[in-house]
Amino acid sequence: MTNDLLGRHRAVLPDWLALYYEEPLELTHGEGRHVWDAQGNRYLDFFGGILTTMTAHALPEVTKAVSEQAGRIIHSSTLYLNRPMVELAERIAQLSGIPDARVFFTTSGTEANDTALLLATAYRRSNTILAMRNSYHGRSFSAVGITGNSGWSPTSLSPLQTLYVHGGVRTRGPFASLSDKAYIAACVEDLKDLLGHTRAPAALIAEPVQGVGGFTAPPDGLYAAFREVLHERGILWIADEVQTGWGRTGEHFWGWQAHGQSGPPDIMTFAKGIGNGMSIGGVVARSAIMNCLDSNSISTFGGTQITMAAGLANLNYLLEHDLQGNARRVGGLLIERLRAVAAQVPAVREVRGRGLMIGIEITKPGTDEADPQTAAAVLEAARQGGLLIGKGGGHNTSSLRVAPPLSLNVAEAEEGAAILENALRSIQ
Structure with missing residues (x-):
């Protein structure tokens, strides 16, 4: 069979x-x-x-929530008020650590990263993106265009100009032999040098732990050091938490918190685990960034009732246990x-x-x-x-x-x- x-x-x-x-x-x-x-x-x-x-x-709590919601209404789009979506957004906004946070739900991590790129480029009026070498951010046209892993990037065509930064792989590359402190310093100098040769980028997007790249990570504090350089120039930091979020790394609820000395990211994306198999992705951003779009936008399937019910039940179980x-x-x-x-x-x-x-x-x-x-x-x-x-x-x-x-x-x-x-x- x-x-x-x-x-x-x-x-x-x-x-x-x-x-x-x-x-x-x-x-x-x-x-x-x-x-x-x-x-x-x-x-x-x-x-x-x-x-x-x-x-x-x-998980009984999730299957029960899905079954009960399916018996009421499965879907309505974002054109109507949606109680489960509002309730999950409230929980995620509070947990994110981002001040005055707004949440937008998508159906996948790829779509979440697409949305983050749209927000960052619109807010900053720049289509230049900084990404990490060895990174992976999804399989859409724009996400492939910022993926720093040739095995997962089938085309060099992209709507974005992408510049790749060093630092996501601690034990390989030209700085591998350095101490953690010296490694961070060298990566920061590399970033500064890169910025000296380009127009102001919109954002740096980075996975705190690179997922498809083989679960590689920089020393704790690297992205905090990057953030100081970026903040001076008005460049946004997007934390791709599609694989690292919800406590998976153990020490922190979000991967960015290992680099949190300079505060939370400007934009954070999430997906995968929150739905426990249901299709949920999303973006959290400061309200000024999230509200910067000046054209109409909705989501047909992002935040649909049945996935939001699953996400709420799953998140409650995660926190309570x-x-x-x-x-x-x-x-x-x-x-x-x-x-x-x-x-x-x-x-x-x-x-x-x-x-x-x-x-x-x-x-x-x-x-x-x-x-x-x-x-x-x-x-x-x-x-x-x-x-x-x-x-x-x-x-x-x-x-x-x-x-x-x-x-x-x-x-x-x-x-x-x-x-x-x-x-x-x-x-x-």
């Missing part, structure tokens, strides 16, 4: 629509931190539909366990991350050369052992991505680590 479905998939869907595994999986249902395929095999899920199943599969704290505690145990394993596997260059957002970089032993074939072999071996993980990487790297639902317990973390240990040892 799966082979038949695979043939139908290939006959009607684009060739570039990637599938994991030599024998792709059809997932039929899930519960908690586990999913099942069409053959009845059970897997521990350490990727959550690309960091989207944030709390748990089939302190899943940020759980990500910090269980994620800390998991990353230390994986580092202990990796120390005995020459193909692992680095285990990095924070909270339940962990990257394992695979290289040819004794070198910094990426080894995507070996990374793919680990992915397959983990699946055979009953564990689903992700992969990514830029900067000519190959990385495994580990990002379970934030309700992961210690026993499940140990089980997953044991399967990953066997998968990593199998490649030696």
Whole structure:
């Protein structure tokens, strides 16, 4: 049956629509931190539909909220007052840390970043954008145009002039050997030099932890140091929290808070986990920025009632059960366990991350050369052992991505680590 479905998939869907595994999986249902395929095999899920199943599969509170809302009204567009949308916007505005915040809902992180770019360029009257090397911001025309990862950027055409800044990958590049303090100073000087050669940009957009790039991150404080330089010139800071938001990094609710010494970003985007699988994205910005558009605009599907009901229930569960704290505690145990394993596997260059957002970089032993074939072999071996993980990487790297639902317990973390240990040892 799966082979038949695979043939139908290939006959009607684009060739570039990637599938994991030599024998792709059809997932039929899930519960908690586990999913099942069409053959009845059970897997521990350490990727959550690309960091989207944030709390748990089939979380009763979310499914109940969706069912009850579906029984009332599913959709009306933004042309009518929408109580669930207002209620979720109020919660997110308060949690964002952005003063006098306004919230606009979209259907995805890509669309959220598109909106942020529209706001920044309109507000600043500039189409120049600063982005980070190794970054990823979505698959739309404008988002691809600012993505600093060639593996995810199929065209050089763009409505924007994009200039790429150094600093998002701590352990590679010309500043890798420096101390954290010296690294930040060097990146700031690089930014200043770049700004001296261009007209004033609209904004810098940056992921606090680069997701598709392999869960890489700069030292804490880099974006605060950048913000001081940007603020002097009136340039906005957009924090792309599509993967890092809602407490996933454990130490902070938002990724930008690791760089919060100079205050919150001017604009913040979010998506993925807030809907626990429902399509929710959005933008938070200071009112002066959000209200700068002087033409009509609505959203047909952004903020629709059924997704807002899911988001409210999911956010309430996250906060009431302190899943940020759980990500910090269980994620800390998991990353230390994986580092202990990796120390005995020459193909692992680095285990990095924070909270339940962990990257394992695979290289040819004794070198910094990426080894995507070996990374793919680990992915397959983990699946055979009953564990689903992700992969990514830029900067000519190959990385495994580990990002379970934030309700992961210690026993499940140990089980997953044991399967990953066997998968990593199998490649030696």
